[in-house]
Amino acid sequence: MATKTTVPFNGTAEQEKRLHEVIDAHRSDPGALMPVLQQAQEIYGYLPIEVQKIISNEMEIPLEKIYGVVTFYAQFSLYPKGKYNISVCLGTACYVKGSGDIYDKLQEILGIGDGECTADGRFSLEACRCIGACGLAPVLTVNEDVYGRLTTDKVKEILDKYE
Amino acid sequence: MADINVKINGIPVTVPKGTTILEAAHTAGIDIPTFCYMKEINEIGACRICMVEINEGRGFRLVASCVYPLNVDNAEIRTNSPKVMDSRRKTLELILSTHDKKCLSCVRSGNCELQALCNEMGIDHEDVYEGEKPVYEIDNSAVHMYRDNNKCILCRRCVAVCEKWQGVGVIGANERGFKTFIGSAFEMGLGETSCVSCGQCIAVCPVGALSEKDYTDAVFKAIADDSKYVIVQTAPAVRAALGEEFGYPIGTNVEGKMAAALHRLGFDNVFDTDWGADLTIMEEANEFLDRFQNGGKLPMMTSCSPGWVKYCEHYFPDLIDNLSSCKSPHQMLGAMAKTYYAEKIGKDPKDIVVVSVMPCTAKKFECQRDDQNAAGVPDVDYVLTTRELARMIRRAGIKFTALPDEDFDNPLGLSSGAGDIFGATGGVMEAALRTAYCKLTGKEDEIVEFKEIRGTDGIKRAEIDINGTKIRVAVASGLANAGELLKRVQSGEEKVDFIEIMACPGGCVNGGGQPQQPASVRNFEDLRVLRAKALYDEDANKELRLSHLNEDVKKLYEEYLGRPGGHKSHKTLHTSYVKRSVN
Incomplete structure (x- = not known):
C-alpha cells in the first residue's frame, strides 16, 4: 500500500497555468484523463494530491478515479524525485548477487518505499532493471554516480557522502 | 428485435437477438453463478465465474455469459460441462487463495x-x-x-x-x-x-x-438496563423488507409481526416512524406553502434522506438554503419522545433511549449530527438497519414466522397512508401534496392521489394545478439522478418549486440498510418495485390517508406544539445544515 507523501508541494502559478491549458485543450475529448495526467506529470515531475485535485475539479472526475489510474500505471509517480535519486538494479545478475538485500537496507535507512521520496526532499528511491554493469553486480546509482560490488554494510557509507 | 434460436444444455431456447447467455439461461430455468455482474450497475465481465462454453459454428470455447450477447442462430451452449466446472472451480480457488476465510465470525x-x-x-x-x-x-x-x-x-x-x-x-x-x-x-x-x-x-x-457498524449489543444492553426507558421506532420501508430475512417473498408487508417481535425483544414502547412522517408533513407542507406564498427560497428540497442531505452539503453546498429545515421523520419522533412524551410519562429525557430501525446507514450518521437534540440530549441514540433488527430477532430466539400480528403503541404509533408511502420514491412529495391540496382548497378530507410521481424512474416531473395555483414538482432518486436534476436547476434550464430527493435508487425501500439480496435475485427481480408495492398497498387499504387528519398528531399540536412552523416546532422539529467539501 502506498503512503501519503510528506514532501511539501512547491507548485508554481506558472505550472498551474500550464496545467489549466492542458485540461482546456482536452476537455471535450473522450478518454482525456490519460493524456492530461501524462502532461501534468511532465509539468510537475510527479502527480501529488494538489495536482490531482485540480484535475478532478476541472474535469469533474472523482479524485479516487484519478488516483486509481495513477496507481495502476507504473509511468505515473505520486512522489517527486529527490535531490539525489537512488536507483538500485534488481536485474538478474545484481539480484542473484544480493541487490534485493541492498534495496531493503536502503528502504529501512531512508524510511521510504519504492518510488517514494524522503520528507526533506533529499533522497528518492527506485528499482531499475540492468544498467549494463553486470560485472560490478550488485550495482546502484545515485544520480550519475555508479557504485558496484556492494554489500549491505556499505550502504550507510554511500548515503553519508550525500548528506 | 428479431428472435434467435439457441440450445442451452440441449434445451431449445428462443430469445431476442442480443440477449446475454445469462439471461437466456435464466428463461430456460438454468442458473449461472455470477460475482461481478449486477444488472444495470456493474456489467464488466471481469470475474470469470460465469464462464460457459459456446459453439457458434467454430467449436466450443469459454466466454463470460453475463456480457456475451447471443447473435448467432443455432448456437449451442453448455453451462455445466466438465470444462466449465473446471474453469469455475479454478476461479473460485484463486479467489480463496487471498480470501480471509473466517466464516464463523463473519457477519x-x-x-x-x-x-x-x-x-x-x-x-x-x-x-x-x-x-x-x-x-x-x-x-x-x-x-x-x-x-x-x-x-x-x-x-x-x-x-x-x-x-x-x-x-x-x-x-x-x-x-x-x-x-x-x-x-x-x-x-x-x-x-x-x-x-x-x-x-x-x-x-x-x-x-x-x-x-x-453494528449496535445490536448496545441496544440489548440498554433494554436490560432497568434505569433506561427504551423506545423503538421503525421506518416505513423496514416493514416492506424485514420479512425477506425470514423467508417471506420480496414485497411482503410484515408490519404486525415486526411490532410483535419488537414487543418481545423488551422495548418499553414500540412506536412508528410513519407517525413521525405525518408530523413531518405537517411541518414540511406548511414550510413549503409559506415559502411558496411569501417569496421564500425556492425550489424547496426535502430533507428526509440523510444521505441526500450530506450529498447536498458536499456537492451542492450553494443549495443548502433550499433544503427544508425539517428534521427527518425518525428524528422528529425522537425529539417528541424526549420532550412531549417524556413529560407525559414523567421521565427525564436523559433516561430515555430512542432506537430507530431504519432501511438506511446514513441515519447512523444523521443521529450524531449537531442540532438534532431537542431535549438537550440526542433525539435518537441508536440507529439499527433492517438487517441488524433481523439479527436481534434471531439472537433472541424469536420465531418470527410464528408471531401474531400486533399494533404499534400509542400515542406515537398511529399513522396515515401518506406516512406509509414515505418509504418509496415520490412518496414524501405525494404525502405533502395531498395535504397542500387540502389546505389550498379548504377541502380538509379530500384524498387526491398523485400517480404521476410514483414509479422507479430516476427523475419524475409533474405540474400540479390546485384551484388555479400551479405547483411545479420534481422527484429524483439515486444521487446521480439528483445531481443531474440539480445542475439543471442551477443553470436555470429546469424551473421547479418543490423537489423531493431520496439518496437511494427507488427510495428507502431500496436503502443501504435493507436485507441483502444476492445477484442471482437482483439480476432478475426489481427490489424497488416489489417492496414499494407493499407500501402503496398499505396506503390504499387505509381509511386514514392524509397526514393532517392523524388524530394523535393533531393532539400533539393541541397539547404541546401549538401550530406547524410555530416557535416550539422550530425549536424541536427543525434543524440546520453545513457546507462541506469534496474529497
Missing part, C-alpha cells in the same frame, strides 16, 4: 455469495494455493460502516454503485495486479472522504467486506 455467514458458491461447487479444500496473502487494516473511519478488504473479492460492485448510481465515486480500485485493493484516493479512510453514508455499497457487496 455474512449464511448469506454470502462466495460461501454459497463454494458449497454448491463442492470446494473441499480451501487452501489449494498457499502463498503470499495481502493483509489489510480494517477501515473503521466512517461513522456508519466498516471496510474489511481481507474479505474483498474485487468484484467492484461497490465501486460501480457508488459512481454510477450515486454519482459519488469515493471508492475505487487502487494499484494493480496482486496489490489491487478497493479504497479511496491517497489512502484516505472512508470517513475522510465525501462519502454520503448511503450504504448502497454494503447492499451490493456479495461477501463480508462491507458492513454497517
